[in-house]
Amino acid sequence: MPTHAKEADPALRVKVLESILTEKGLIDPKALDALVDTFEHKIGPRNGARVVAKAWVDPAYRQRLLTDGTAAIKELGYSGLQGEDMVVLENTDEVHNMVVCTLCSCYPWPTLGLPPVWYKSAPYRARVVADPRGVLAEFGVTIPETTEVRVWDTTAELRYLVLPKRPEGTDGLSEEQLAALVTRDSMIGVGVLAAAA
Amino acid sequence: MLLTPEIVPGLVAAGASARVAASVAPRFRVGDRVIVRNLNPTTHTRLPRYVRGRFGVIEKDYGVFAFPDTHAHGLGEKPQHCYSVRFTARELWGPAASERDTLLADLFDDYMDPA
Numbered sequence: 001m002p003t004h005a006k007e008a009d010p011a012l013r014v015k016v017l018e019s020i021l022t023e024k025g026l027i028d029p030k031a032l033d034a035l036v037d038t039f040e041h042k043i044g045p046r047n048g049a050r051v052v053a054k055a056w057v058d059p060a061y062r063q064r065l066l067t068d069g070t071a072a073i074k075e076l077g078y079s080g081l082q083g084e085d086m087v088v089l090e091n092t093d094e095v096h097n098m099v100v101c102t103l104c105s106c107y108p109w110p111t112l113g114l115p116p117v118w119y120k121s122a123p124y125r126a127r128v129v130a131d132p133r134g135v136l137a138e139f140g141v142t143i144p145e146t147t148e149v150r151v152w153d154t155t156a157e158l159r160y161l162v163l164p165k166r167p168e169g170t171d172g173l174s175e176e177q178l179a180a181l182v183t184r185d186s187m188i189g190v191g192v193l194a195a196a197a
Numbered sequence: 198m199l200l201t202p203e204i205v206p207g208l209v210a211a212g213a214s215a216r217v218a219a220s221v222a223p224r225f226r227v228g229d230r231v232i233v234r235n236l237n238p239t240t241h242t243r244l245p246r247y248v249r250g251r252f253g254v255i256e257k258d259y260g261v262f263a264f265p266d267t268h269a270h271g272l273g274e275k276p277q278h279c280y281s282v283r284f285t286a287r288e289l290w291g292p293a294a295s296e297r298d299t300l301l302a303d304l305f306d307d308y309m310d311p312a
Contacts, residue, residue: 028199028202031200031204033202034205080210129289130289145295150299151299155244157259158259
């Protein structure tokens, strides 16, 4: 059997693909550098954290966010590639939402940046749908049996952002201070935010 | 079109929604019970295997989108509604699963039949 590209080292595969696309006149390699730089340095989960903090302090914004996630997120300047059609899922005492893409690695880039390696891994994708509470336990998260765990499989064009519960003991904090508390994992739904010390 | 560094910022900012501005009648309404078709194409699909043949309920109608199964192969957009469909954990994984937990998948008209 021939050695398929999928069996090769990922870095080598990327290099081969880049060479082919360049030779075919489809890309200028500098465009890839610009894309990588954008998503490594300019776009990341701090964007999502600002959305979350604003929703915590501004009830009208929270309502807009839950009604039309795409438009409300765009109010803060975050939109575009892989955030064209956003849905925001609010975690409450009744429901804990968590997000996966079992088919590949779909993820809301404008608010969270590029997905972490584990999000793209076969074990996370396979197990979180069948045993969400077991996967949460491995992230150190226990959700009470009285709370519904709701797994969202990103199978089509919608992209999901979890609005985590605001930690207790944070009443006096500013929006900026609140944003600093919001973790990437809490916006995927595999983390919860601890009460402020 | 050649992808150049100059067009990257505009591309990233604008994105490319797969929504289609076509008036297509939905086959299902919120609250409808559905059964997922047992489709096993060897070509591109966005229908995960674990929901095939399972019963679910339409949770939300997200509107009209290009159908990936045809669009990915240059066979046309075949615009149709995409829905959030709710399954109970027990329907998918059997009696040992939590009776409270649920899973939602985004499924197209062509993936489902009324149940």
